[in-house]
Amino acid sequence: MPELVLWDIDHTLMATRGLGGELWGQAFEQVTGMALREQASVTGSTERVILRETARLHDIPYNDGLFVRFADALGALHVRRAAEMRERGHALPGAAALLAALVDQGVRQSVVTGNVRQAAEVKLAVFGLDAYLRLDEGAYGEDGERRPELLRAALERADVAPQDTVFLGDTPADVAGGREAGVRVVAVATGKTSASDLRAAGAHSVLDGLTDTVRALNAIGA
Structure with a gap:
């Protein structure tokens, strides 16, 4: 082994079962003030890349500070909705x-x-x-x-x-x-x-x- x-x-x-995508969209709106219209491809990618490419789709400037705020928001949403994820x-x-x-x-x-x-x-x-x-x-x-x-x-x-x-x-x-x-x-x-x-x-x-x-x-x- x-x-x-x-x-x-x-x-x-x-x-x-779809909850991850819902939380992602909610975190995106929290940190950008803009509703998620379209998300960049997620298969096999990382959150940093997905956020950068999704921000570009919405004409939002990307920087490391945006990723840090997004990561904090996304983590907090997972904590808040853990029971729903279990269900x-x-x-x-x-x-x-x-x-x-x-x-x-x-x-x-x-x-x-x-x-x-x-x-x-x-x-x-x-x-x-x-x-x-x-x-x-x-x-x-x-x-x-x-x-x-x-x-x-x-x-x-x-x-x-x-x-x-x-x-x-x-x-x-x-x-x-x-x-x-x-x-x-x-x-x-x-x-x-x-x-x-x-x-x-x-x-x-x-x-x-x-x-x-x-x-x-x-x-x-x-």
């Missing part, structure tokens, strides 16, 4: 069992996500997944714009070499980022991308889901 397993969050470990969303089938199985095997685990940290922590806590993860060793939307940057930040925090790490995600951006960072990628076809497209993107292994714990462990430990 690898020394470290890093997880994407949305559509890899959980689904929020509307869910951990993906098999996620908790696989996280627990990896802990039992002595594998360290954290997250690499485009979410801002407070939002990520709320999501993981709401669905009972945070107990299996070393969140201080992860990387979040505040840590960079591209997936490879985030992965390298997590590797540095965990003090683990790329060759001793596996990253699980559900998008071609996850696959490309993992390969660029030098980690092995196990892609999970639980998002919008098919298993065949994840293989074509270069994933080292592809799972249809997380329900088969033994199969998932074998893919991670291959």
Whole structure:
């Protein structure tokens, strides 16, 4: 087994059933004073990039201060509506069992996500997944714009070499980022991308889901 397993969050470990988008739009309006008309593409991106590109769509000047205010607002909204997230969303089938199985095997685990940290922590806590993860060793939307940057930040925090790490995600951006960072990628076809497209993107292994714990462990430990 690898020394470290890093997880994407949305559509890899959980689904929020549209609430995440609602909170994003609310935070955008709070910090810009403008209702969200159109959001830039979110698949496989980070909150910093999504905010910058969405601001451009609305002719709003972007700077780091805007991102800091947005991150604070988005995190606070997740805290405020955590109970609603628990009702509307869910951990993906098999996620908790696989996280627990990896802990039992002595594998360290954290997250690499485009979410801002407070939002990520709320999501993981709401669905009972945070107990299996070393969140201080992860990387979040505040840590960079591209997936490879985030992965390298997590590797540095965990003090683990790329060759001793596996990253699980559900998008071609996850696959490309993992390969660029030098980690092995196990892609999970639980998002919008098919298993065949994840293989074509270069994933080292592809799972249809997380329900088969033994199969998932074998893919991670291959």
